[in-house]
Amino acid sequence: MSGAVLPARQAMTLRQMLHRITFVDVALWTLRIVVLVVVIGGTIGTLIKSRYGSAQWVDFIVFGVTIGAIYAQVALGYTMVYGVLRLINFAHGDIMMTGAFAGYFVATSYDRSGFLAANPFTAIMITMVVSVVISTSIALIVERIAYRPFRHVRGFAPLISAIGASFFLEQTFRGLFGSSVKSYPDLHWASPTLNVLGYNIPKMDILVICAAVLSMAVLYAIVNHTKMGTAIRAVSEDKEAAALMGIDVNKVVIFTFTLGGAMAGIAGVLYAFVFKQVYFFMGFTPGVKAFGAAVLGGIGNVPGAMVGGICLGLFESVGPSLFFDGIGIPAPYQLRDLIAFTLLIMVLIFRPNGLFGERLAKERA
Amino acid sequence: MSATDPAIATVLHDSEVAAPESVFRHTAIAGVLAGVGGIYLAAIGLLLLLHERPIIVDVLSLGHATLIFTGIGAGIAAARGNEALGPRLLRGLMAGVIGGAVLSLLPLLMSAVSLRYMFISLSPQLLQMLTFDSDTVTQGCLILIAAGAVTGLIGAVMTLTPAAIRRHLMVASGTVIVAGVLQQLIQIMLQTSELLTQLNEVLYSWDGLMLQGAVIIFVVAFALSVGYSALTARRAANAAAQTPAARKRAQLINGLIIVAILVVLPLVAGIYVGQVMMLVGLYILMGMGLNLEVGLAGLLDLGFVAFFAVGAYVTALLTADNPHALAAMSFWTAMPIAVLCSIMVGVMFGIPVLGVRGDYLAVATLGLGEIVRVIVLSDFAAPLLGGAQGLLQVPRPVFFGIPLSGPVQLFYLTLVCSMVAAYCAWRLENSRLGRAWMALRDDEDVAQALGVNLVRVKLLAYGLGAAFAGLAGSIFSTMLGSVYPSSFQLVISINVLALIIVGGMGSLPGVVVGAAALVGLPELLREFGEYRYLFYGAALILMMRIRPEGLWPSATRRRELHADDDLLVSPAE
Numbered sequence: 029m030s031g032a033v034l035p036a037r038q039a040m041t042l043r044q045m046l047h048r049i050t051f052v053d054v055a056l057w058t059l060r061i062v063v064l065v066v067v068i069g070g071t072i073g074t075l076i077k078s079r080y081g082s083a084q085w086v087d088f089i090v091f092g093v094t095i096g097a098i099y100a101q102v103a104l105g106y107t108m109v110y111g112v113l114r115l116i117n118f119a120h121g122d123i124m125m126t127g128a129f130a131g132y133f134v135a136t137s138y139d140r141s142g143f144l145a146a147n148p149f150t151a152i153m154i155t156m157v158v159s160v161v162i163s164t165s166i167a168l169i170v171e172r173i174a175y176r177p178f179r180h181v182r183g184f185a186p187l188i189s190a191i192g193a194s195f196f197l198e199q200t201f202r203g204l205f206g207s208s209v210k211s212y213p214d215l216h217w218a219s220p221t222l223n224v225l226g227y228n229i230p231k232m233d234i235l236v237i238c239a240a241v242l243s244m245a246v247l248y249a250i251v252n253h254t255k256m257g258t259a260i261r262a263v264s265e266d267k268e269a270a271a272l273m274g275i276d277v278n279k280v281v282i283f284t285f286t287l288g289g290a291m292a293g294i295a296g297v298l299y300a301f302v303f304k305q306v307y308f309f310m311g312f313t314p315g316v317k318a319f320g321a322a323v324l325g326g327i328g329n330v331p332g333a334m335v336g337g338i339c340l341g342l343f344e345s346v347g348p349s350l351f352f353d354g355i356g357i358p359a360p361y362q363l364r365d366l367i368a369f370t371l372l373i374m375v376l377i378f379r380p381n382g383l384f385g386e387r388l389a390k391e392r393a
Numbered sequence: 394m395s396a397t398d399p400a401i402a403t404v405l406h407d408s409e410v411a412a413p414e415s416v417f418r419h420t421a422i423a424g425v426l427a428g429v430g431g432i433y434l435a436a437i438g439l440l441l442l443l444h445e446r447p448i449i450v451d452v453l454s455l456g457h458a459t460l461i462f463t464g465i466g467a468g469i470a471a472a473r474g475n476e477a478l479g480p481r482l483l484r485g486l487m488a489g490v491i492g493g494a495v496l497s498l499l500p501l502l503m504s505a506v507s508l509r510y511m512f513i514s515l516s517p518q519l520l521q522m523l524t525f526d527s528d529t530v531t532q533g534c535l536i537l538i539a540a541g542a543v544t545g546l547i548g549a550v551m552t553l554t555p556a557a558i559r560r561h562l563m564v565a566s567g568t569v570i571v572a573g574v575l576q577q578l579i580q581i582m583l584q585t586s587e588l589l590t591q592l593n594e595v596l597y598s599w600d601g602l603m604l605q606g607a608v609i610i611f612v613v614a615f616a617l618s619v620g621y622s623a624l625t626a627r628r629a630a631n632a633a634a635q636t637p638a639a640r641k642r643a644q645l646i647n648g649l650i651i652v653a654i655l656v657v658l659p660l661v662a663g664i665y666v667g668q669v670m671m672l673v674g675l676y677i678l679m680g681m682g683l684n685l686e687v688g689l690a691g692l693l694d695l696g697f698v699a700f701f702a703v704g705a706y707v708t709a710l711l712t713a714d715n716p717h718a719l720a721a722m723s724f725w726t727a728m729p730i731a732v733l734c735s736i737m738v739g740v741m742f743g744i745p746v747l748g749v750r751g752d753y754l755a756v757a758t759l760g761l762g763e764i765v766r767v768i769v770l771s772d773f774a775a776p777l778l779g780g781a782q783g784l785l786q787v788p789r790p791v792f793f794g795i796p797l798s799g800p801v802q803l804f805y806l807t808l809v810c811s812m813v814a815a816y817c818a819w820r821l822e823n824s825r826l827g828r829a830w831m832a833l834r835d836d837e838d839v840a841q842a843l844g845v846n847l848v849r850v851k852l853l854a855y856g857l858g859a860a861f862a863g864l865a866g867s868i869f870s871t872m873l874g875s876v877y878p879s880s881f882q883l884v885i886s887i888n889v890l891a892l893i894i895v896g897g898m899g900s901l902p903g904v905v906v907g908a909a910a911l912v913g914l915p916e917l918l919r920e921f922g923e924y925r926y927l928f929y930g931a932a933l934i935l936m937m938r939i940r941p942e943g944l945w946p947s948a949t950r951r952r953e954l955h956a957d958d959d960l961l962v963s964p965a966e
Contacts (some may be wrong), residue, residue: 052848055744116752119504133511174934184693185937187752188894191695192933195887201929205921206513312883316763320757359772365768369760376757377745 056377063374067352069320073354080349086227088346094233096341097240101292101295102318103249103333105167111264111328112284113179119170119192121315121324122197122288127163127296128306129201131155132210135297139213143331148215152297160293167289168282170197179281194312202308209307212300236298243294244334247287253331256283264328312364317344320372326382335383344368399560402629408434410646416484424545427467428495431460435523438514438922444522446920448573448603451579456522460496461605467492468548481551490538499523501892504530529622539569559627568614573602575917582662640826659801667801669916671872674807676912677866679819679889680896680904681811682861686897687890688947689827690854692833693755695886696742696762700859702769703738704866707786708729717779724790728867735863736856743855745857747848750837762886769878785878785892787870803872814861819901821857830854831899888912889927895936899945906945 074080080088102124105361109117134155138144144151165300174193178186221228226330256279262270299314300306322338325332347367352360374383434440444456459677471488472481499515500523501509508515524533572579583593596606637771660665679701686692711720711727722730747755768774770781778784790797790806797803821827829850832840841847870876888911898905911932915925936943 050848051743052747053776059745116756174840177938184687184691184898185941187693187755188890189937190933191887192930192937195926195930196934197930199924199930200433200437203439203924203927204512254657266834279490313763316756316759320760357773363767363773366764366771367766369767370496373757373760373764376753376760380749380753 029066035122053213060378064371066355070354073356074350075354077354081351083227084349085346088349092228092235092342092345093338094236094341096321096338097237097244097343097363098299098302098337099314099321099336099340100293100334101240101244101298102314103321103337104291104330106319106322107325107329108251108264108284108288109262109326110322112260112267112281113175113186115175115186116179116190116319117175117288118315119174119194119197120167120188120292121311121313121318122194123163123167123170123199123311124292124296124299125201125306125308125311126166126197126313127159127293128300128310129160129296130162130180130293131297131300132212132214132306134158134210135213144213144215149387156294156297159297160290163293164286164289166197167285168291169287169354170217171281171285176281177283194315197311200260205308206354207308209305212304213307214304215301232301239294239298243291247291248330248334250287256280260284317365317368318371320368320375323380324371324375324382329382329384332382332384340368340371400628409623416474420484420488421491423467424471424491424541425495426470426530426584427463427488427492427541428498429497431492432499434459436512436514437924437927439921439927441514441516441519441522442920442924445573446918447601448570449604449607450598450698452604452607453573455570458542458570463543464489464544465548465551467541468486468545469552470548471545472549472552476526478690480544480552481552485545485547485549485552486542487545487549489541489543491541492545493538493541494787496523496541499536500530500537538870551923561615561622564618565611565615569602569607569611572596572610573607576601578662578666578917584612585661596671606758642820652812658803659804664800666731667799667804669913669934671800671807672916673908673913674804674811675869676889676892676908677811677905678807678814678865678868679862679885680893680908681814681901682858682865683889684858684893684899684901684904685818685821685830685861686854686858688893689822689834690851690852692832693751693758694855694858695755695759695883695890696765697758697858697862697889698883698885699742699762699765700735700739700862700883701866701869701885702765702865702878703735703859705786705865705870705876705880706769706778706866707734708867709787710778712788712871713784714786715779715784717784724871725786725823726869728864732860732863733868735859735866739855739857739859742859743852744797747851760884766878766881766883769881779876781878783875783879785875787874789871789874800872803868807868814864815901818861822899822901824848826853883936887926888929891933893943895932900945900947903943903945903947907943912943926959 042347083307102120105120107124109115135144135151137149138155165278170193174189174196175186178189197237215232221230222234223229251260258274259270259280260283262273262275263277270280296311299310303310317340318337321336323336324339325334325336342369344364348360348362348364351367352363357363400627407733434443438458439460442456443459444454446455447453448455453615467488468485472485473482474481474630491649499654502521503515503520503523521531523537524530525536529532551562555563580593580597583589583597596609602610655670657671679697682700683694683697686697688695708719708724708727708731711722711730712718713722714721742758742761746754747756769778772780787966789803791804795802797806815943829840829845832843832845833847833850833854835846840850873880890910892907893904894907895911897903911925911929915922915928921928
C-alpha cells in the first residue's frame with residue numbers, strides 16, 4: 029500500500045516501523061501467507077502421499093501446456109488491445125467463442141461428408157481459416173460499434189460498453205444457434221497417444237501445442253518485423269507521439285483487433301477440439317483467465333502474454349492435485365477455476381505490472 | 394440528442410452541408426442498417442416471438458410493429474437536414490425501400506435453401522410472418538418493400554412535424570402498445586368493478602385489444618398528453634414563484650401518492666404483479682447498494698452478487714429446517730445477522746483490492762465473486778453449504794402472528810425494507826461520507842490530498858454496499874424457500890450494474906427507474922425472458938453512447954457530463 033519511498037529508511041527504528049504497519053498490511057500479509065501455506069503445505073502433503081505416479085504428472089503438465097498455449101493465444105488479444113487502447117477488451121473471450129462456433133459448423137459438415145476423416149489436415153486448415161475470418165470480422169464490428177465511440181472518453185464508459193458487447197455477443201449467438209451444448213466432431217486419428225521418452229502423450233495435445241506455437245510465432249514476427257507491427261508497438265508506447273510521427277492510429281487499432289481476432293479464432297477452434305463442446309457462454313471464463321495471463325505477463329507485453337498463458341495453464345492443470353490433494357480437500361479438480369482466479373487476483377493486487385513489468389519499465393525509461 | 398458522440402455529430406454535419414453523393418450514401422446507410430437490423434432480429438428468433446404477441450387482435454402484432462418502427466427510424470435518419478420538403482420526403486422513401494429490399498433478401502434466401510441446421514430460428518413460421526402470409530414469396534417481398542416505402546415516408550413526414558405534436562403522437566402510440574401488449578393484466582384489473590367491466594367490453598375482446606379500443610385509447614391518450622403538457626407548462630411558470638417550503642410540500646405529496654399507489658397496486662392487479670413488484674423491489678435494494686459503490690465511490694464492483702449470496706446463505710443457515718442448519722432462529726433475528734455478515738464479507742472483499750484501481754478493480758472483484766461461487770459449488774464446502782443441491786426449506790417470516798406467505802405480503806416486506814434503505818442511502822449521499830465518496834470517485838489522489846482517509850472510506854463503501862445486497866439476499870432466500878448456488882451467477886452482478894447505469898449512476902430515483910425498466914418489464918413480458926440479457930448488453934452499449942448520465946440522472950452527474958461536453962468540442966486527437 030505505502031508506495032512512497034522513504035529516504036531515511038535505514039534510520040528508522042523498529043518501533044517506527046511497527047508503527048507504520050496498518051491493519052491493511054497485516055491483512056495482505058495474511059493473504060500472502062495463507063496462499064503460501066496452502067501451496068507449500070499442499071505440495072509437501074501430496075508428495076508424501078505420492079498418490080500420483082510420474083506418468084500422471086506428465087499428463088498434467090502436458091495438458092497444462094496445451095491449455096496454456098490456448099490461453100496464451102487469447103491473452104495476446106487482450107494484451108495488444110490494452111497496449112493500444114488502454115481498454116480491457118471484455119468481449120475478447122466471446123470473440124473466441126464465435127470462432128469456435130464457426131469452426132463447429134465447418135468441422136461437423138466435413139465430418140458428415142467424411143472429408144475430415146479422409147483429409148484431416150486440409151479440413152482442419154479450412155476450419156481454422158473460416159473461424160479466423162468470422163472471429164476477425166466480429167472483432168472489427170465490435171470495435172466499430174462498442175469501442176471506437178469511446179476512444180477519447182475517460183472513466184467507466186469504455187469498460188461498461190465492453191461488458192455490454194460481451195453480453196450482446198453471447199446472447200446473439202444463443203439466439204442464432206440455440207442454447208444447447210453442441211459437441212465437436214472427434215478427430216479419430218488424434219485420439220491415440222504418441223510415445224515420447226517413455227510417456228504417452230495424446231496426439232491431440234501435440235497438435236494443439238504445435239498449432240498454437242506456430243500461430244504465435246507468426247504473430248510475433250508480424251509485431252516485431254513488419255512496419256505495421258512496429259506501428260503497433262509505437263502506439264502502445266505513446267499514442268500522441270506515434271500520431272505525431274505520422275502513424276495512422278485508427279489503422280493501427282483496426283490492425284490490432286484483426287490480429288487479436290485471428291488469434292482468438294484459432295484459439296476457439298483449438299479450445300473446442302480439446303474440450304469437445306461449444307456453447308454460447310464458453311468464452312467467458314477462459315476470457316477472464318486469459319486476461320489474468322496477460323496481466324501476469326505484463327499487460328501490453330506480447331512475449332509476456334505467451335509466458336503468462338503457459339504459466340496459468342500449468343498452474344491450473346497441476347495445481348488442484350498438487351496443492352489441494354495434500355491438504356485433504358475432496359474432489360480437488362472442482363477447484364481448478366479457484367486456482368486460476370486466485371492467481372488472477374494475486375497478480376492484480378501484488379504485481380499489477382506483471383512478471384516482466386519492471387524490466388520493461390526500465391527499458392522504456 | 395447527443396453531442397458527446399463525434400461520429401453522429403459528423404454525420405449530422407455532413408447531411409447539412411449536403412453534397413449530393415454523400416446524402417445518397419447517408420440514405421443508403423440508413424436503409425441498409427434498418428434492413429440488417431430486421432434480419433438480425435429475425436435470425437435471433439426475437440421477431441417471431443414478438444409476432445406472437447398481438448397489439449391489436451388480427452390487425453397488428455408486436456413483431457410487425459417492430460418492423461414498422463425500424464422503417465420509420467430509417468426514414469427519420471435519412472430525412473434529417475434542412476432543405477426543401479421534396480428531397481427530404483424522397484430520401485425517407487428511398488431509405489424505406491432500401492430497408493425493405495434488404496430485409497426481403499431473408500425470405501428469398503429462406504425459401505431457396507433451408508438454413509435451419511445452423512440458424513435454429515429461421516423457421517417456416519418466420520417466413521410466413523415476413524411475407525405477411527401471402528401465397529408466393531415474391532409477392533411477400535413486394536409487400537415488404539412497399540411497407541418499407543410507406544414507413545420510410547412516414548418517418549420523413551415525422552421529421553417535418555413540430556416536435557410537440559411528434560411527442561404527443563409518440564405518447565399516444567406508446568399507450569396503445571402498452572394497452573395491447575399487457576392486455577391480460579389490464580383486463581384483470583378492469584374486472585374489479587361494474588363500470589370498469591363495461592369499459593373493458595368496449596376496448597377488449599376476449600383475446601386482446603380490438604381495433605375500436607385501440608382508436609379510443611389513441612385519441613384519449615393524445616388528448617391527455619396535450620392537456621398534460623399545457624398543465625405542466627403553466628405549473629412550471631408558477632413554480633418559479635413558489636416558495637421553497639411549498640415546493641417541498643408538493644414533493645412530499647407526490648411521494649405519498651406514489652407510495653399509496655405502490656401499496657394498492659398489487660392488491661388490485663393480482664398476485665402475479667405483486668410477485669413482479671417484489672422482484673423489482675429486491676433489485677432496487679441491490680441497485681441502491683451497488684450505487685453506493687459504483688455511483689458514489691466510483692468503485693466498479695463486478696463481484697457484487699457475492700454479498701447477495703452471503704445474505705441468502707446466512708439467512709438459510711440460521712432459519713432453515715434442514716440438516717445443514719446451524720440454528721432455528723426466526724427470520725427477524727436472522728436478517729440483521731445476515732446483513733452484518735454481508736458487511737463483514739464486504740469489508741473482507743474490499744481489503745485486498747484497496748490498492749487496485751479502475752478497470753483492474755472490475756476484473757479483480759469479478760474474480761473474487763467467481764471464487765465465492767466456485768467454493769460454494771464445490772464438494773469441499775458441501776458439508777457446510779449443501780453444494781449444488783443448496784439449502785432447502787427456508788421458512789417464511791411471521792409478522793406478529795401473521796405469516797407472510799404470499800408474494801403480496803412479501804412485497805410489503807420488501808417495500809418497507811426498500812424505503813428504509815432508500816432513506817439511509819439518501820442520507821448517506823448527502824453526508825460527509827457521501828461527499829468523501831464523490832471526491833474519491835472524481836480523483837483518488839486529490840481526495841487523499843484533501844484529507845480523505847482512503848482506506849476507511851473505501852471499506853465503508855464496500856461494507857455498506859454489501860449491507861443492502863445482504864438484506865436483499867435475506868429476503869430472497871425466504872421468498873424462494875430455498876437457496877441454490879445457481880441463483881448467484883455473475884449475471885446478477887451485471888444485471889444490477891445495468892440497472893444503475895440505465896437509471897443513472899449515483900441517482901436514487903434512477904435506481905428505481907432502472908429496476909422497473911430492466912427487471913419489471915421483462916418479467917411482465919415473460920416469454921421474452923430469454924432475450925433479457927441481450928437487451929441488457931444492448932442497453933449498456935446504447936446508454937453509454939447516447940445517454941451516459943442515465944434515464945434519471947442525479948443533478949451532479951448531469952452537470953459533470955455537460956462540463957465534459959464543453960471540453961469535447963475541440964477533439965483532443
